[in-house]
Amino acid sequence: MERDYSKPIFFVLLFFAFILMGFLCKVLSSVLIPVAIAIFMALAFYPVVRNLEIKAKINWVVGSLLIVLVILVVIFFVSGILVKGFTTIANEYSKYETRFMSIYKMIAQQFNLAIDEEKSFANNMWNILEVRQYVQELALGISGGVLSFSKSLLLILIMFSFLLIEIKGLKRRITNAVKDENKQTVLNISQQIAEDVVRFLSIKFFISLATGILVYFAALIIKLDFPIVWAFIAFLMNFIPTFGSIISTLLTTTFALLQFYPHYGKVIFIFLFMVAVNFILGQILEPRVEGERLGLSPFAILVSLALWGYIWGFIGMILAVPMMVIIKIFCDNIPYLNFVAVILGNKRRISHK
DSSP states (O other), X not given: OOOOOHHHHHHHXXXXXXXXXXXXXXXXXXXXXXXXXXXXXXXXHHHHHHHHHHHSOOOHHHHHHHHHHHHHHHHHHHHHHHHHHHHHHHHTHHHHHHHHHHHHHHHHHHHTOOXXXXXXXXXXXXXXHHHHHHHHHHHHHHHHHXXXXXXXXXXXXXXXXXXXXXXXXXXXXXXXXXOHHHHHHHHHHHHHHHHHHHHHHHHHHHHHHHHXXXXXXXXXXXXXXXXXXXXXXXXXXXXXXXHHHHXXXXXXXXXXXXXXXXXXXXXXHHHHHHHHHHIIIIIIIHHHHHTTSSOBOHHHHHHHXXXXXXXXXXXXXXXXXXXXXXXXXXXXXXXXXXXXXXXXXXXXXXXXX
């Protein structure tokens, strides 16, 4: 009896294709990141344009351009507020210098770190080689990221505009592009991707928005400086599962400690408040709203975060879950890869055949 080697050959080719795709995504990140963002934005706003056409009787192209215009206004409004906030933080640094030094002195005494009380906090930190190197790398990374994103923003919006206008005829193009025997499978995959990604992005957006609003009002209540900045950080970082909320909580709490030191009441309040908000919204409300729809295991999400974070950095971590959702849907609909979908998910989804 002759042995069938088609399956092992398939997996070997798939493995090398996976490695090659990862390499290309890393090398071509400056091109592929704007494309990926534009695609996910088009998927997210597709239901909005469809509702405008059906309910408000607005032409599809006009509705698409209207959405783009609203997004432009929001971007300019939010960026203006954030630039003003970060500029104010930079200008008022001297106000926090004494508190910086007091906290550093306390930490230096505990961990036997070098300290020169005649020098400023910045100079003391700069004399520590590890901190100097880290600050240099962080500054280069942030400035490079901001510059890169600013250059890509116009390209993203242009691609997003055309994708949103053309997405209406995507189903017809797909059916014309594939063979008759594969049409149903391809349509099932594309429909599942659209539904699951739109659902995830919509839920994540509103949960993140609610988190940002609650953090903003909490910061106002305790009179924490620059509440809009901490609200925006909470909103943005919430798109990164688990680690994002931890980072935003630590950043906000650290600044609260800096502002209110040596009084700890308000620092403890903002810390406990952000932990409670992230736990209730992220761990209780969000899973209930999503239900079993995505079906991704926590371990698969962490692996996806690490992988896409390495390939595309911060943007990759934000897009990690939607990317994993797409991979799982493909595995669901390819018989050879059904076991991968089971491994990635916390429950097996019924395959479409």
